Amino acid sequence: MNATEKARADAQSAAQRTLQRAATFAELHATSKPLFQKPMRLGSRSVLVRIVWPGVLVVCDPGTGEVLAQSVAGNPCQLVEGFTPGGPFLSNSQGVK
Numbered sequence: 001m002n003a004t005e006k007a008r009a010d011a012q013s014a015a016q017r018t019l020q021r022a023a024t025f026a027e028l029h030a031t032s033k034p035l036f037q038k039p040m041r042l043g044s045r046s047v048l049v050r051i052v053w054p055g056v057l058v059v060c061d062p063g064t065g066e067v068l069a070q071s072v073a074g075n076p077c078q079l080v081e082g083f084t085p086g087g088p089f090l091s092n093s094q095g096v097k
Contacts, residue, residue, distance in 0.1 A: 027053060056080075058089065 001009070030053035037050045039062065048062045057076035059069040066086050072078045 023054070051076075 034050040034052050035055075037048065039046045040049045040059075046062060047068060048060045050058045050060065052058060055074045055076075057069075057071040058067060060067055067089050068085055070080045070083050070089065072080050
């Protein structure tokens with residue numbers, strides 16, 4: 001490994017450590033308030049779309065609070081494994097590493 005490659009590897013390691021510290025910081029200071037929340041029309045009814053920490057997309061019935069769909073963290077188009085419509089929010093929605 002030459003000096004340029006070593007410098008690049010060191011910079012990437014520092015960036016990774018910074019992201020890990022920032023993620024821990026954000027998790028500690030995240031509140032129960034969604035990062036994003038807005039109603040969305042689905043045909044004749046309306047649902048509530050939320051993004052919650054750590055980047056999980058959740059679709060809820062605004063009247064009952066029923067969870068209609070929940071994504072893997074960081075992948076809003078992928079349904080979290082083990083999700084059952086009408087079931088509770090799954091806190092283990094980290095996805096596959």
